[in-house]
């Protein structure tokens with residue numbers, strides 16, 4: 001409990017002092033690495049766990065693989081799977097971030113407030129966050145989410161015309177200052193690199209700039225658990241080609257420290273890849289393992 005109180009206090013101070021986001025990220029990163037060494041013996045233990053609570057999205061952006069599929073069926077993650085994941089994270093005292101998306105729009109799922117509330121109750125040391133296109137967001141829902149313990153809402157504005165979403169959600173931003181951010185120009189700014197999603201999206205045709213990194217941060221920073229409980233390689237594995245385990249059958253910690261998953265992560269941190277999807281990925285552009 002002491003640790004949770006310290007963390008909540010730290011968040012409050014950071015918000016009050018209006019410390020720039022990039023400094024907040026560095027401080028949090030250092031804190032989490034240190035904590036992970038002490039808890040798991042692994043400084044790079046997953047910092048973000050995303051549950052694909054539903055599979056549907058109401059949009060079809062050109063730079064998103066959802067646009068490649070004719071159908072976009074909205075399957076729902078079962079409560080049993082979600083609870084199994086949260087229970088396993090509780091057992092290891094997970095205190096990173098919990099999110100509710102893969103390629104889905106999480107606010108399309110009308111259980112979202114319950115999911116957030118469940119996470120708050122079971123994992124009080126974790127940070128619950130929502131990434132959304134905001135099409136289903138209104139003041140009432142925002143109030144319910146924050147009352148359920150949500151930390152923040154990150155709105156990704158996918159419109160060609162900037163400003164429309166910011167205007168629409170301004171009453172929410174006004175009410176929940178520093179807890180709701182609008183990220184504009186995603187996929188439409190020449191100065192913003194676009195992820196080619198492991199080679200699925202022709203970003204050159206979209207006029208995107210390139211990422212410059214060789215190592216992959218995504219694979220060790222963020223875990224995607226899909227609608228069926230599968231632990232996936234990364235956020236770019238849209239077609240779920242590489243699955244390292246399933247939380248309905250195994251414990252998350254055992255999956256994380258599994259031989260293949262550990263080897264792949266360690267190599268990608270050094271800029272080396274063994275899967276085709278990684279070799280085609282423009283986010284990291286790793287080299288092939290000889």
Ligand code: SF4
Nearest residue numbers: 216219234278281284
């Ligand atoms: S390098 Fe591989 S693991 Fe990393 S983001 Fe790209 S596809 Fe995912």
